Amino acid sequence: MSPEEFRRHGKQVVDWIADYLAGIESRPVMSQVEPGEIRCALPERPPEHGEPFEAVLADVERVLLPGVTHWQHPGFFAYFPSNASGPSILGDLLSSGLGVQGMLWITSPACTELETVVVDWLADLLGLPDHFRTDGRGGGVIQDSASSACLVALLAALHRASGGRVASEGIDRRYTLYVSSQTHSSLEKAARIAGLGAAGVRVVDVDPRTLAMDPAHLRTLLERDAAAGAVPAMVCATVGTTSTTAIDPVPAIGEVCRERGVWLHVDAAYAGVAAVCPEFRWINDGVAAYADSYSTNPHKWLLTNFDCTALWTADRAPLLGALSILPDYLRNAATSSGSVVDYRDWQVPLGRRFRALKLWSVIRWYGAEGLRAHIRAGVALAQKLASWISADPGFEVHEPHPLGLVCFRPLWPGTSPDEADRATTRLMDRLNAGGSLYLTHTKIAGRVVLRMAVGGVATEHHHVKSAWDLIREEHAALSARPR
Amino acid sequence: MSPEEFRRHGKQVVDWIADYLAGIESRPVMSQVEPGEIRCALPERPPEHGEPFEAVLADVERVLLPGVTHWQHPGFFAYFPSNASGPSILGDLLSSGLGVQGMLWITSPACTELETVVVDWLADLLGLPDHFRTDGRGGGVIQDSASSACLVALLAALHRASGGRVASEGIDRRYTLYVSSQTHSSLEKAARIAGLGAAGVRVVDVDPRTLAMDPAHLRTLLERDAAAGAVPAMVCATVGTTSTTAIDPVPAIGEVCRERGVWLHVDAAYAGVAAVCPEFRWINDGVAAYADSYSTNPHKWLLTNFDCTALWTADRAPLLGALSILPDYLRNAATSSGSVVDYRDWQVPLGRRFRALKLWSVIRWYGAEGLRAHIRAGVALAQKLASWISADPGFEVHEPHPLGLVCFRPLWPGTSPDEADRATTRLMDRLNAGGSLYLTHTKIAGRVVLRMAVGGVATEHHHVKSAWDLIREEHAALSARPR
Known part of the structure; x- marks a missing residue:
């Protein structure tokens, strides 16, 4: 690929990523594919002849994206955040380009x-x-x-x-x-x-x-x-x-x-x-x-x-x-x-x-004050979420929760601890299948607890609020159903 | 950084890399800075306020590039090649963008x-x-x-x-x-x-x-x-x-x-x-x-x-x-x-x-035939180089050299083995200081030998030929000098 071809295709990729990030909310956060589905959609053998780069990009969109869990989605609350900010992506691109x-x-x-x-x-x-x-x-x-x-x-x-x-x-x-x-x-x-x-x-x-x-x-x-x-x-x-x-x-x-x-x-x-x-x-x-x-x-x-x-x-x-x-x-x-x-x-x-380039780009673009603002925003949203959960008699918050992670347990009155664990897992699976959020679980004292980690680059107040509303609704719906 | 800001700065970075790759031959292959020189040119403390991305790019050019050894330069023959092709860089960019x-x-x-x-x-x-x-x-x-x-x-x-x-x-x-x-x-x-x-x-x-x-x-x-x-x-x-x-x-x-x-x-x-x-x-x-x-x-x-x-x-x-x-x-x-x-x-x-993206991009862009052509070109150039060295009575080639690496010893008649090692090292240092090529050494049976690894993405016949001509000239110049 000549430098001029790189210039052309590079701009296509930049446009593709900008569009992807701008439209990420329209996608389900967690991939819903079955094991083997993506692999089956790809050729078993490598191509003999080279292909245009447009074909690669088209397959990213058509074949791969259904199998991608969108870690940069504002409704991603699973594990811990994995921030990929613009200046960081560009710092990494400079690293790849310098080689x-x-x-x-x-x-x-x-x-x-x-x-x-x-x-x-x-x-x-x-x-x-x-x-x-x-x-x-x-x-x-x-x-x-x-x-x-x-x-x-x-x-x-x-x-x-x-x-x-x-x-x-x-x-x-x-x-x-x-x-x-x-x-x-x-x-x-x-x-x-x-x-x-x-x-x-x-x-x-x-x-x-x-x-x-x-x-x-x-x-x-x-x-x-x-x-x-x-x-x-x-x-x-x-x-x-x-x-x-x-x-x-x-x-x-x-x-x-x-x-x-x-x-x-x-x-x-x-x-x-x-x-x-x-x-x-x-x-x-x-x-x-x-x-x-x-x-x-x-x-x-x-x-x-x-x-x-x-x-x-x-x-x-x-x-x-x-x-x-x-x-x-x-x-x-x-x-x-x-x-x-x-x-x-x-x-x-x-x-x-040359990994220092991305950290350098991030620190320079945001400055110390921008980094502080990002952390503070995540903590503030998480504390807001914790206050909503605490105030709801159907849930119990694990204390303390000093930073961006809130662990909580939906309550299932009249169930045994094992039944409650299964109900919590069912609730999590239903929520994650819905596509607007993704959260994971852990165990505290042997019992299943939900984890909601706030701190994504794109996550704002209304994303956390909608997630909480949905959790309450699904919890109410599951609680009302005969087991 | 919003998706639209990313789009704008992303294209600036793509242009910068395309220009860098197109003009790479005008730069000295091996950085000539002294220890601490780059560090001293950078601020000791991080910035309090964010800076425009243009400032980062300007500092890449002004502050960092003098301290970069250009692994993608066609005159890079040191260590082994570290190919960074266009489709690979773009596959990596997709990986960073998806995050x-x-x-x-x-x-x-x-x-x-x-x-x-x-x-x-x-x-x-x-x-x-x-x-x-x-x-x-x-x-x-x-x-x-x-x-x-x-x-x-x-x-x-x-x-x-x-x-x-x-x-x-x-x-x-x-x-x-x-x-x-x-x-x-x-x-x-x-x-x-x-x-x-x-x-x-x-x-x-x-x-x-x-x-x-x-x-x-x-x-x-x-x-x-x-x-x-x-x-x-x-x-x-x-x-x-x-x-x-x-x-x-x-x-x-x-x-x-x-x-x-x-x-x-x-x-x-x-x-x-x-x-x-x-x-x-x-x-x-x-x-x-x-x-x-x-x-x-x-x-x-x-x-x-x-x-x-x-x-x-x-x-x-x-x-x-x-x-x-x-x-x-x-x-x-x-x-x-x-x-x-x-x-x-x-x-x-x-x-x-998501490292598979870059290897996938490479295999699809080049196809099997393109990958073969790249390897064959590197081997052919290395074999040509070995034939020139063999034919020159001032040098000795290490056999075998089946692939892209050629190891050889400049001869220094009338010197002790230790003196010859020092002369070879001096030759290497002079060549590397010249800026048009970069090669490294190893030891065979305890004696210093030069290594020239051919296989860079941009390396062509005339780069290998000029490198060889320069090695001969410098060897002749050093041989003629009283020690």
């Missing part, structure tokens, strides 16, 4: 240095401590996802706990990781990948009301394990759990970690970015004093399309110790001088895109 | 099903065995990079070798991985990440001429280790090593692996895609009969911008066994039914982009 490979500083210095600048900017915007900035012993890096960030943190923690022996001799069964029942499943996955296995993971109790980790139980487990000859490598505290946005007490957890010399990682995947607003900075209490590493996802709620997770560490030495290997074909004067950052040593893969 | 999260089938069925279709298409295009297709026990998936693909293969291999015990109990020091001195460093990194450590990695001898793995030595190591109580988990054979595109003898290695029941992964990161041409399919001899898993990178030489690595396995069960964890908030009817693929269980991260 540089940022594995080493030398392979495109701007790719590395802009990344350093934007993660420092983001630390500044979130009020994170200066020792996370790259000009000291610490530093930040963009990872593809919070899962990868937590894995990398665990590898650094194992490196420190083992005095570097894990990298040379391998792991053994003494090393342990501490999470709660509410910690993201990627931590258990990280433990498996790193060779700890499920057996190396300790599950700390949570407060039954707030679902936040119990620091006293953490201390008990650490003491017991240390006495038994285990080597506690890392504790993962969560700021805003995936299930209910529970916030673990980082200061108390950090105090326990410090006493025992255990690496503290703070996983703030969803919630961390809320700290762009001074009034939400309390969520990061204890991070400056205690966290060895910290991660949050601009690709969830901070207007930056996937993939963009920021990971910071207070000391990059164990991270580099765990992950640096330098074969001859990658040696170069800049790396040898030690005066540059080579981000390949901060992550699992070798190769990397 | 879907493909972690589960249910979160956007088209994202999963198109991926299954295109990896099956690619297996077809490369002549890979039917048992790699997703309708049997095996299956394919897109990973971010070959590093991650090799790590995932190792995790699957460990799962199989341990009967699932690694996932539950964790690893111990009995497990071993087999590579050669020419295997990519990401395998050693994978071994460290998976908890084997450097001590769990065995380095098999290579043929001193071809640098291909010696299957007899592999057998010896496996027997010795098994006798000592080790559990050999995986052998990694390489089709096209990073240093010199050496091709390990997969049939003989596979026979050894089969005898001992060891997982064989074939890392064909760079070279594998050459098999779109029937005349290069011999590189994959033995893969159909012996490989448990296989990976290759369309993001290197197959016109698809980073990140896009295809990984196939003959049996997906150990892969899923190693990586599946299902918390309540991700449970859904489609996953529970077992009738769908959830690609989050095939990779390290949970989240994933």
Whole structure:
């Protein structure tokens, strides 16, 4: 494709996306296709001859869109938001167009240095401590996802706990990781990948009301394990759990970690970015004093399309110790001088895109005040929603709900807990089949609860209001039906 | 940014990229900035107020471009090519614009099903065995990079070798991985990440001429280790090593692996895609009969911008066994039914982009014949280059050079080997400082050798010819100078 063909087709694609975003509300939020339906609609074998780009675009519309769940739809309240704002899409387009490979500083210095600048900017915007900035012993890096960030943190923690022996001799069964029942499943996955296995993971109790980790139980487990000859490598505290946005007490957890010399990682995947607003900075209490590493996802709620997770560490030495290997074909004067950052040593893969461009575009287009306005709008809508639910005797809100996620339970008087769970699931399925909204569920104390996460780029007051009206109507209709 | 603002700025960015690609030859290939230069040119603090998108684009041009090494420049011969073709950039743009999260089938069925279709298409295009297709026990998936693909293969291999015990109990020091001195460093990194450590990695001898793995030595190591109580988990054979595109003898290695029941992964990161041409399919001899898993990178030489690595396995069960964890908030009817693929269980991260769109766009725009033409053109130019070098008494070509990479040594008569290495490095630095080409080095038998990888989207005969002329001139100039 020549540059002039690219110019023509590129504008077609831009128009297609602008039209898609402008008309997104007319589409059902959640795809209703059956397994295999999209695959069957596509040719089994690749084409022998090239096709015009218009044919690709036409098939996106005709074949693929029925199978797309519209994460940018204003009625998308499932999981967590996955903001894809205009400047972010364009930053990513610039990255694709430049087509540089940022594995080493030398392979495109701007790719590395802009990344350093934007993660420092983001630390500044979130009020994170200066020792996370790259000009000291610490530093930040963009990872593809919070899962990868937590894995990398665990590898650094194992490196420190083992005095570097894990990298040379391998792991053994003494090393342990501490999470709660509410910690993201990627931590258990990280433990498996790193060779700890499920057996190396300790599950700390949570407060039954707030679902936040119990620091006293953490201390008990650490003491017991240390006495038994285990080597506690890392504790993962969560700021805003995936299930209910529970916030673990980082200061108390950090105090326990410090006493025992255990690496503290703070996983703030969803919630961390809320700290762009001074009034939400309390969520990061204890991070400056205690966290060895910290991660949050601009690709969830901070207007930056996937993939963009920021990971910071207070000391990059164990991270580099765990992950640096330098074969001859990658040696170069800049790396040898030690005066540059080579981000390949901060992550699992070798190769990397110029991901800093999208975060830079977002921060510049919105400015700090625009980012704050976006977070505040999402929180305000979620709090409004929670107030409506609280006021309705047919529903029960899970407290607390400090940010953009509201978990709630429709009540089904006269039913057993199991019947109530089934009725709630039926309600959710009916709502999601309707096409105007999409929400998901979780379990609290073993019982099904609905989750409604507010914070989409296009979501406004009337979308949340209509969603709530519909939930009430469907709940009333199902409640009235004989079972 | 509203859809209409996106439309306007999107077209500005498309124009900028088209102009960039059209004028790329006027820029020096390799950035000449000093460490810190780009960082210093950027504000230390993020902006409080939003800025117009034009300001971002202007800074890309003014501040960033001097720090960009132009991987799409026709004079880029360093590392391996990183093709970013027009249809690929546009497929990626569609992915960013849709902004879907493909972690589960249910979160956007088209994202999963198109991926299954295109990896099956690619297996077809490369002549890979039917048992790699997703309708049997095996299956394919897109990973971010070959590093991650090799790590995932190792995790699957460990799962199989341990009967699932690694996932539950964790690893111990009995497990071993087999590579050669020419295997990519990401395998050693994978071994460290998976908890084997450097001590769990065995380095098999290579043929001193071809640098291909010696299957007899592999057998010896496996027997010795098994006798000592080790559990050999995986052998990694390489089709096209990073240093010199050496091709390990997969049939003989596979026979050894089969005898001992060891997982064989074939890392064909760079070279594998050459098999779109029937005349290069011999590189994959033995893969159909012996490989448990296989990976290759369309993001290197197959016109698809980073990140896009295809990984196939003959049996997906150990892969899923190693990586599946299902918390309540991700449970859904489609996953529970077992009738769908959830690609989050095939990779390290949970989240994933709609990466299939770019590979699909590429295959449709070029068609099989277009892909073959691209590979053939690169190989033909490289072979022409090799013939020029061979014919010149001032240089020595490393044999064999079956694909797009040519390794060669400038001769410096009357110098010691160390002096010759320094002279070669000086030559390379002078060439790279000149701005019209960029090449890198490796070491063969401990001695510095230049690598010239041909296969860029824009590279034509006259670019390779001018590069060669320049190399000869500079070599002559340096040879004539008193040292």
